[in-house]
Amino acid sequence: MPELPEVETIGRALKEYLSGKKICKVNVFTPRLREPLDSLKNPELLGKKVLDVRRRGRYLIVELEDTFALLMHFGMSGVLKTIPLDVPRAKHEHVIFDLGNNESLRFECPRRFSLLKFIKLPSPGATPPELDKLGVEPLSDDFNAQYFCKCAKKRQISLKEFVMDNNVVTGVGNIYATEALFNTRLSPLRKACDVTKAEAEKLIAEIKVILLKSIASGGTTFSDYRQLDGSTGKYVLELNAYGQTGKNCPNCGKPFASIRQGGRTTVYCPECQK
Numbered sequence: 010m011p012e013l014p015e016v017e018t019i020g021r022a023l024k025e026y027l028s029g030k031k032i033c034k035v036n037v038f039t040p041r042l043r044e045p046l047d048s049l050k051n052p053e054l055l056g057k058k059v060l061d062v063r064r065r066g067r068y069l070i071v072e073l074e075d076t077f078a079l080l081m082h083f084g085m086s087g088v089l090k091t092i093p094l095d096v097p098r099a100k101h102e103h104v105i106f107d108l109g110n111n112e113s114l115r116f117e118c119p120r121r122f123s124l125l126k127f128i129k130l131p132s133p134g135a136t137p138p139e140l141d142k143l144g145v146e147p148l149s150d151d152f153n154a155q156y157f158c159k160c161a162k163k164r165q166i167s168l169k170e171f172v173m174d175n176n177v178v179t180g181v182g183n184i185y186a187t188e189a190l191f192n193t194r195l196s197p198l199r200k201a202c203d204v205t206k207a208e209a210e211k212l213i214a215e216i217k218v219i220l221l222k223s224i225a226s227g228g229t230t231f232s233d234y235r236q237l238d239g240s241t242g243k244y245v246l247e248l249n250a251y252g253q254t255g256k257n258c259p260n261c262g263k264p265f266a267s268i269r270q271g272g273r274t275t276v277y278c279p280e281c282q283k
């Protein structure tokens with residue numbers, strides 16, 4: 010699944026590639042992904058120039074002229090590709106945007122959990138109302154210990170599930186939650202409401218460091234994740250705990266524990282993480 014750093018990286022590359030280009034034609038080959046693709050057949054989309062590409066959580070907003078936009082979410086397996094228009098369509102390319110000059114942008118998604126929608130924005134530069142419920146951006150100053158403790162008040166859920174709650178903070182996936190908890194020696198089993206302000210500060214700082222490191226490395230948390238031009242990541246984030254089931258803690262040498270929380274695997278060290 011493309012995580013926040015991947016989406017940030019794709020968004021930056023897409024902005025560079027698409028800015029100033031026009032959407033000449035749209036070919037839709039599938040009735041629906043997560044939602045129907047009917048909005049892409051709106052003739053208002055045609056001839057619109059791309060003004061900006063920005064990220065909110067794991068969504069990309071491709072802003073077009075006249076306060077229109079394309080809203081994208083890559084789901085489990087969504088990929089954007091820039092390919093000459095005359096290259097034959099591959100099996101899972103559901104939408105092909107003709108950008109003129111034999112250029113095309115293609116949305117590929119074998120598992121079809123992604124989202125692609127043509128929408129109207131409330132004003133230029135605005136966040137679409139569809140994303141109103143998303144929590145704060147993890148890399149923004151809004152994600153701080155005061156905010157954390159305010160949201161965590163009376164929350165009985167585990168600390169791990171709390172930091173992965175998109176309504177609190179958006180885009181902190183399993184990898185980043187697992188790693189940040191391990192690196193700050195905080196147990197994923199702690200109740201969110203019991204975390205002190207000082208602990209929250211430490212955890213938040215670590216989440217930001219890991220996300221920024223991952224973005225700086227090209228957003229390639231996974232070696233198999235493809236960039237816009239089809240190349241794969243050249244660097245994989247060094248992971249201390251995530252995916253280390255069956256191995257020993259690099260800190261104390263005792264075996265990692267592997268449990269399920271909120272339907273996701275958590276790897277942690279019962280010895281080091283309190």
Ligand SMILES: [Zn+2]
Nearest residue numbers: 258261278281
């Ligand atoms: Zn340990």
